[in-house]
Amino acid sequence: MSSISLTRHLIEAQRQGQLTPDLQLLLEVVARACKRISVAVGKGALGGVLGEAGQGDSINVQGEAQKKLDVISNDILLEANAWGGHLAACASEEMEHSQPIPDGFPRGNYLLVFDPLDGSSNIDINASVGTIFSVLRCPDGVTAAGDADFLQPGHTQVAAGYCLYGPSTMLVLTIGHGTHAFTLDREQGSFVLTKADLRIPQETREFAVNMSNQRHWEPPMQAYVDDLLAGKDGPRGKDFNMRWVAAMVGDVHRILTRGGIFIYPWDGKDPGKPGKLRLMYEANPMAMLVEQAGGAATTGRARILDLQPTSLHERVPVFLGSKDEVEAATRYHLQHDGAHA
Structure with a gap:
């Protein structure tokens, strides 16, 4: 053909x-x-x-x-x-x-x-x-x-x-x-x-995040990654690998190819900024690509594609990739919010 x-x-x-x-x-x-x-x-x-x-x-x-x-x-x-x-x-x-x-x-x-x-x-x-x-x-x-x-x-x-x-x-x-x-x-x-028709595996054992920022993360993000690092003996019951390209395109392409979760959360290094990545230029297009491939994309609390932008250069936290893992990471954040409401 x-x-x-x-x-x-x-x-x-x-x-x-x-x-x-x-x-x-x-x-x-x-x-x-x-x-x-x-x-x-x-x-x-x-x-x-x-x-x-x-x-x-x-x-x-x-x-x-x-x-x-x-x-x-x-x-x-x-x-x-x-x-x-x-x-x-x-x-x-x-x-x-x-x-x-x-x-x-x-x-x-x-x-x-x-x-x-x-x-x-x-x-x-x-x-x-x-x-x-x-x-x-x-x-x-x-x-x-x-x-x-x-x-x-x-x-x-x-x-x-x-x-x-x-x-x-x-x-x-x-x-x-x-x-x-x-x-x-x-x-x-x-x-x-x-x-044609890329499909992201629903489950994964791989995550992508800049671990050098760990000390600046909020508690639910700390708890989520701690449980990933605990491996098969921890509450998640399986070992995870970490990969980090330091270019969103490279990390998302790997996830579209073989699954995983990409995370760039809010951190306290610059508390006035709600995130590192830009909603209009990075989060929205990548969220659409990932959802169309059967994955999920959230801010850790809400679906990215439902957000109403307020400025061209607005920033947001980003969690995207294999659906089950994105839902798990989001659940950590929502449960923390509910417990501290």
């Missing part, structure tokens, strides 16, 4: 009424932009793209040092999506405010949200990084989309995905009808379907 390209997959989905022609074209534009980012990542030091962006402009809106590839990836996505006529506006983790499509180009009915280079601290050590994106509908009647138009609950997303720049470049995508993985065939220059 011949291989199925991303283009063919999207066209067939369009024929089945699962997406509009404009959304199909938008997703292809994003995929082409990811190919360009993949080339830049692949060149590494040979392309002069390693290191920080430079003096003055090297701190982004999140207060984080920007890498050269952060800036390059952001510019690639903005330029690729400016002229196609499918978007009303873009919002990036690297920019304080959303950016409407320039006046010289036609405007479409969708909003694109993206983290141009997740895990950019891994760039200089040649470890996995990725791009995360989410597509929303522009509200009816809006002629000039602004920040407020992006503030939609995650369950309203019409598409979400990420591109993983690892030993091979992979695009993982959902349009609300399952989660599918495509691998970039560099000779052909196209993404090819390599795994």
Whole structure:
């Protein structure tokens, strides 16, 4: 049987009424932009793209040092999506405010949200990084989309995905009808379907969390991980392994492939922030991908996709992956809350 390209997959989905022609074209534009980012990542030091962006402009809106590839990836996505006529506006983790499509180009009915280079601290050590994106509908009647138009609950997303720049470049995508993985065939220059309908095992013995923050966690998170570490002799009755890539894309891709739970909880290092990860750019798209693959995603207390965003750069705790384990972690938090109400 011949291989199925991303283009063919999207066209067939369009024929089945699962997406509009404009959304199909938008997703292809994003995929082409990811190919360009993949080339830049692949060149590494040979392309002069390693290191920080430079003096003055090297701190982004999140207060984080920007890498050269952060800036390059952001510019690639903005330029690729400016002229196609499918978007009303873009919002990036690297920019304080959303950016409407320039006046010289036609405007479409969708909003694109993206983290141009997740895990950019891994760039200089040649470890996995990725791009995360989410597509929303522009509200009816809006002629000039602004920040407020992006503030939609995650369950309203019409598409979400990420591109993983690892030993091979992979695009993982959902349009609300399952989660599918495509691998970039560099000779052909196209993404090819390599795994349809990814399914996360319901149970797991693997967790991903930054243990260096353990002393800052709240009591239910401390209790949950203590029970994992107690292994088969503890209350969970089985041994767990820990894995940590330090790039959300890498950790989530492992979970989509073989199961597990990824956790980035609230911690007391910066008690004024409700979490580390961004709801719009990271938590929502990953939650949609995981739920479409049979997993679950919560804040430890509530379903992520039900949250009403209040700002573009809002942060939340994240627990996602194998359904039974996410429910167990959430239960620890809710039981603690109930006991201390």
